Amino acid sequence: MADDSSAWQLILAGDPVLLSIVRVSLAVSLSALALASLVGLPLGAMLALLRFPGRGILVVLLNALMGLPPVVVGLAVYLLLSRSGPLGAFGLLFTPTAMVIAQTIIIIPIIAAPTRQSVEDFWHEYRDELTAMGVGPIGRMMTLLWDARISLFTAVLAGFGRAAAEVGAVMIVGGNIEGFTRTMTTAVVLETSKGNLPLAMGLGIILVALVIAINAVVWTTRTWSERQAG
């Protein structure tokens, strides 16, 4: 990526380095989103439905973890994955996998906390009907997650937004290696520090445009399913 070319030229020319940055960013954040949803949605639902000692503390903790600073997660994952760390043998540090792990940890609470709230609200409404229909614990969880799906879209979107926007964790555990672990956010940091402000700006614009495009797709889906569900 030549420093003197403007961002728009790079976009219009389909610059391969730029494309690789966009691809890495999307692959990492969408993988983290999928994993975090797989964990966060059932986790939120279980926390909403199960009653056990210490549940209140767990709910407060989960809500607090929504504000977990990405650099702290990055540091923790770095320590885990570094050569001398407990998972060092896998050699994952400075790979996209490490970035996915860090972002998954960051956005699990962002998905699970609002899921817990929505499912709990739905449970209050549905409890009598579901009990009267003899729906078991797993069935309840599935039913409430499905019927709360429209509110859950927002939680999942918030998770994606956080993953796509964070720079601290991917910088630490990914290492910003060109063509391998360089994402849009880390590239913006790099270009800014090099003084290449037009390119940094251009990358920023692409990032924002991508986030808007994905939100638009989700919003359309949401509106459509709202019409279906009534």
Added chain:
Amino acid sequence: MVGTAGGLTVRAPVTDLPLVLDQVSLDAGGAKILDRASLTITAGAPTLIVGPNGAGKTSLLRLCMGLLSPSAGAVTWGGRDDRAPVRRAIVFQRPVMLRRRASANVAYALAHAGVPRHARAARVSELLDRVGLAELSERPARRLSGGEQQRLALARALARDPEILLLDEPTANLDTAATRSVEEIVLRAAQGGIKIVMASHDLGQVRRLAGDVVFMLRGSVREQGGAAEFLDHPSTLEARNFLRGDLVF
């Protein structure tokens, strides 16, 4: 969701009748909602539970369904005290529609009553037909009118193939036409051998539907007997006042 094993349980020759409430009391936050209420429900013509608001009708029905457990006394179904719903179903005063199509609401109830997947589609259209909602089967359930939602709730309850159908003032918020169609469905269910236990404070409805009547006041059962007998010759002063339209508390 529930496999065929659940289906066998539901279809097994267990019965929920007679439904017996033995000296049942229910306390909530210091207030006595039910006070040593006793009641035996057996097969036969519909039983209507009448009484003013706050008499404990809703709580009594919820105990009958097994949604509440009594503070004192015992509730048994066919001699068993297992609260899991087996051959009984309930329609609430304000039923909650699942956020799905009308047909999916019925299919959901069938699935949880243990009806195998391949048999559901036919049963869904049969049940929707039975409550007069065949035309609206693909409508989101929450877009239906109050009367239509109440009929869909009836279809969901009937999907459980119940022996006992509990209804909590199902027509309280409905106009005359909607009330008539709900009553027709209830009567047909009763003729089909389902024991109806229905709360109502509409005396016209009691006259139209009841085989026998349970009169409740302030959490206890004050009077119990044949509908004609109760309506024409109530034995307690409170029931006489209630029937005359006086305010009783």
